[in-house]
Amino acid sequence: MIQRIFFLILFLLLSSCSRDKGSDTTSASGNLTPKLVFGGLSSVSSKTDSSIELHWSVHESADSYEVFDTKSGTPVLLTTVSGQATNSVILPGLIPDASYSFRVRIKTLYGLSDSNLNDINVVMAPVPPTVLALHTPTASAAITVKPKLTINGVKSGDVIKLFTDSACSTPYVANGVASGSSIDLTSTPLEVGSHSFYATATNPTSVTSACSTASVTYQRIACPTNFIPVPFNASVGTTSDFCVAKYEMKCVGSSCPVNQASANAVATSKPSGTPWNSISRTSDLIACSNLNAINGVSLKYFMITNAEWMTIARDIESVGENWSGSLPGIGVLARGHSDEEVATPPLPPLLLEASSDDSASYFGTGNTSADAPNLGWEQKRTHTLSNGQVIWDLAGNAQEAVDWLVTLTTKAHNSAISIEAGQTQVWIDFKDINTFASETDQMKPSTWQPFYSSLTGLEGIGKYFSGTKTNGGSARRGGHYANGNIAGIYNLRLSGTAGYTDPSLGFRCVYRP
Numbered sequence: 001m002i003q004r005i006f007f008l009i010l011f012l013l014l015s016s017c018s019r020d021k022g023s024d025t026t027s028a029s030g031n032l033t034p035k036l037v038f039g040g041l042s043s044v045s046s047k048t049d050s051s052i053e054l055h056w057s058v059h060e061s062a063d064s065y066e067v068f069d070t071k072s073g074t075p076v077l078l079t080t081v082s083g084q085a086t087n088s089v090i091l092p093g094l095i096p097d098a099s100y101s102f103r104v105r106i107k108t109l110y111g112l113s114d115s116n117l118n119d120i121n122v123v124m125a126p127v128p129p130t131v132l133a134l135h136t137p138t139a140s141a142a143i144t145v146k147p148k149l150t151i152n153g154v155k156s157g158d159v160i161k162l163f164t165d166s167a168c169s170t171p172y173v174a175n176g177v178a179s180g181s182s183i184d185l186t187s188t189p190l191e192v193g194s195h196s197f198y199a200t201a202t203n204p205t206s207v208t209s210a211c212s213t214a215s216v217t218y219q220r221i222a223c224p225t226n227f228i229p230v231p232f233n234a235s236v237g238t239t240s241d242f243c244v245a246k247y248e249m250k251c252v253g254s255s256c257p258v259n260q261a262s263a264n265a266v267a268t269s270k271p272s273g274t275p276w277n278s279i280s281r282t283s284d285l286i287a288c289s290n291l292n293a294i295n296g297v298s299l300k301y302f303m304i305t306n307a308e309w310m311t312i313a314r315d316i317e318s319v320g321e322n323w324s325g326s327l328p329g330i331g332v333l334a335r336g337h338s339d340e341e342v343a344t345p346p347l348p349p350l351l352l353e354a355s356s357d358d359s360a361s362y363f364g365t366g367n368t369s370a371d372a373p374n375l376g377w378e379q380k381r382t383h384t385l386s387n388g389q390v391i392w393d394l395a396g397n398a399q400e401a402v403d404w405l406v407t408l409t410t411k412a413h414n415s416a417i418s419i420e421a422g423q424t425q426v427w428i429d430f431k432d433i434n435t436f437a438s439e440t441d442q443m444k445p446s447t448w449q450p451f452y453s454s455l456t457g458l459e460g461i462g463k464y465f466s467g468t469k470t471n472g473g474s475a476r477r478g479g480h481y482a483n484g485n486i487a488g489i490y491n492l493r494l495s496g497t498a499g500y501t502d503p504s505l506g507f508r509c510v511y512r513p
Contacts, residue, residue, distance in 0.1 A: 036061060038106045040118030048210055049096035049125045054104060055088045059114075062106035067091070070119050071101040080107070096127045097155070097203055126201040128212040129153045129160065135184055137241060141219040143229040143513055144241050145387050148186045149216065151199050154178040159202040162187065168200050168211035189388070192222040221513050224295070226269040228389040233314055236446055237307030243511035244304065244312060245269035247354050247392050248400065249287070251276040266294060267509055271354040271392070275506035281401040281474045281498045288509035304510045306404035309477055310447060312394065313489040316383040317451055317461075324373040329452045332373040333460035334380035336396025337365050338479055338487035350481040351398055351504070358382055358390040374485070378460050383489070395462070395478050395489045398506035404475040406494050411466055411473065412443045427463040427486050429456040450490045462488025467495025480504040 038059050046053040054067065064082045067089060068075035081089045094100065101119045130153025137144050154160050155178060162174040162185050174185035178201075187197075196217045202208040223229055223243035232238040250273040253264040267276065267287040279287070284303050291301035318328050325331030337352055343366035355363035362368055367376035381397065382390050394400075412433055430453045445453065450461045457463045463486045467473055473494025479487025481504065 036106075036108075036112060036114050038062075038114035038116050040114075040116035041102060041104050041120045044102070044120055044122060046090070047122065047125060049127045050094050051090060051092045052094065052100075052102075052122060052124070053088055053090045054102055054120075056104050058085055058087050059106045060084070061108050061112075063109040064107045065089075066105050066107055066113070068103045068105070069100055070103050071099060075103060094124050096124050097207075099123050123203070123205045123207045125207050126155060126158055126203045126209040127153070128209040128214070129199040129201055130212070130214055132197055132199060132212065132214050132216040134216055134218060139240075140217060141221055141513070142241055143221050143223055143243055144231065145189045145220065145229055145389075146187050147190070147218050147220075148184055149174075149197055150182055150184050151178075152182045153214075154181060154183055154201055155203070156180055157204055160185065161200050161202070163198050163200070163211070164195050166196070166198055166211060166215070168198050173197075190218075190220045192220050194219045224269075224511050226271075227511050228385070228391060229387060230308070230312055230315065230385065230389075231387060233311040236310040236314055237305075238311045240512070242308060242311075243513070244308065244391065245508045245510070246390070247271055248275040248398050248506045249508055250274070267291060267507075269509070271356045273353050274351045275393075275398040277351060277398055277503050277506050278501045279505070279507065280501050281403070281507075284401050284507040285403065287507070291509060300511055300513070302510055302512060303401075303403040304508050306402050306448065306475055306477075308510055309402050312385070312391065314451060315385050316391075316394070316489055319384050319386055321384045324377055329455070332378050332458070333488065334383060334395065335378050335460040335462070335479065335485075335487045335489070336381045336393055337379060337481050338396040338483050338485075339365075339376075339379060340482040340484075341366055351506075352381075352481070354381070354392045374458065393478075395460070395491070396483070396487045397481055398478075399476045399480040399483075399491070399493070399502075399504055400478050401505060401507045402475040402477050405472060405498060406443065406475060407472045410443050411494060412464075425466050427457075427465050429463055430461070430490070431456065433464055448490075448492055457485040457488065460485070460488050462486065462491030464491075465493040465495055467493075474498045474500060476500075476505060 039057055041054055041056050043055045044052055062084045064080050066080050067078045069078055100122045103119045105113050107113055129151045133150045135150045136148040151160050158178050160176055160178050160183050161172040163170060163172050173187045176183055176185050194217060196215050198215050199212045200209050226246045227243035228246045230242055230244050232241050247269045249267040250270055252266045252268040256265045288301050288303040292298055316322050320327045322334050323331050340350060343364050352364040361380045361382040365379040367379040371377045381393055383394055384390055430449050455461050462479060474496050476493040477491055479491035
């Protein structure tokens with residue numbers, strides 16, 4: 001009898017102990033009973049390329065929480081988080097761009113676990129780009145409106161976006177798909193001032209990296225009033241961007257002498273007034289140089305060189321808006337006021353002032369864009385550059401002296417015409433010129449001819465006049481109000497000297513930052 005009472009007491013004690021452990025029980029197979037229910041992971045946050053924060057709701061029976069990676073199909077324990085009230089954990093040291101499948105289960109004081117299968121699949125963010133560098137221009141301060149940057153430390157296939165704030169939260173200014181470890185991106189047009197660039201990378205699964213800590217700063221410098229920025233073109237001889245006078249130079253001051261520059265005569269780029277004419281190349285150089293002292297700078301203002309002229313001309317030639325066919329090389333290239341007619345006779349003068357309204361591109365000519373090509377359309381006085389800037393009268397109105405003296409040994413001639421002492425040469429199309437390109441002592445076509453050199457003056461590109469073979473030549477370009485189809489952005493005349501003057505001859509200055 002005593003033995004039976006002992007076993008009864010032992011049974012009651014064991015039953016009581018079991019109840020003290022809570023309501024968690026297991027079957028013979030060791031699986032949890034439905035009473036131990038845990039919702040598992042609820043959300044993730046703070047994801048970077050190598051860390052993430054997991055969140056869940058606390059469970060009253062939990063002594064700790066076990067965190068698994070179930071990507072392989074077999075749960076791999078990553079860490080154990082102690083404390084019943086703990087509801088999150090940060091996992092560091094993860095692999096950028098890698099995929100994970102996270103699961104959290106509770107662990108009771110007596111080693112029991114729940115059986116939830118509530119996995120959350122995660123793709124880690126890519127590594128942010130590591131190096132940003134200016135590509136064009138290479139200087140940190142220039143006039144370039146749309147700088148190009150090289151972004152390094154990227155992965156092929158990722159979409160790289162360029163931003164101008166350190167959080168990469170403003171609208172991006174450039175984007176592209178990387179095909180290697182670096183990518184070049186060109187910014188949208190920037191305002192004058194300082195801009196710091198940052199970048200992000202988005203992988204093919206649309207996961208985006210953090211904003212790069214790497215950055216580069218670029219300062220867009222302003223051109224002087226009524227000067228416009230021009231992107232450089234190494235193929236024709238310029239190596240950095242520059243500013244060019246938007247309008248032909250006008251003389252402003254108390255004294256505007258003929259064929260000389262003085263301190264009281266200021267060469268000014270402005271729409272009103274007729275171009276400063278009857279001034280020689282020698283005086284043009286002085287007039288442009290004088291702008292340095294007037295504006296309190298040194299070695300910034302110069303007379304336009306042939307390389308700078310060619311840079312502008314090649315840019316104009318590449319923009320469809322400047323052609324009657326709306327595509328580069330198709331139809332007629334606008335050549336400006338060149339038909340000796342004006343909207344308000346009597347004549348002269350034939351040199352026209354410009355308009356401050358760039359949309360009034362036929363100002364003073366009596367023509368409109370509705371006219372047919374070579375019957376008035378070509379009298380359009382403005383050209384648009386690839387950066388959206390507008391320049392007036394580069395191809396007509398006044399021919400313009402250029403800082404370029406061509407010697408006899410470098411002058412190109414038409415091989416079909418015998419040029420002897422005392423003889424002159426007629427205006428000819430570029431396609432009819434024997435440039436002797438194989439001879440090193442001749443003018444290289446890339447330094448003075450159009451890209452579409454097979455076209456003629458009828459297509460608005462201009463013509464060439466070498467003059468006699470007994471002298472070199474001070475370059476005059478663009479043509480003037482009475483040149484007809486001789487005028488054009490590439491028009492080149494080499495028959496004058498550095499001291500040559502003419503009522504139809506003007507000039508233009510540039511500003512080099």
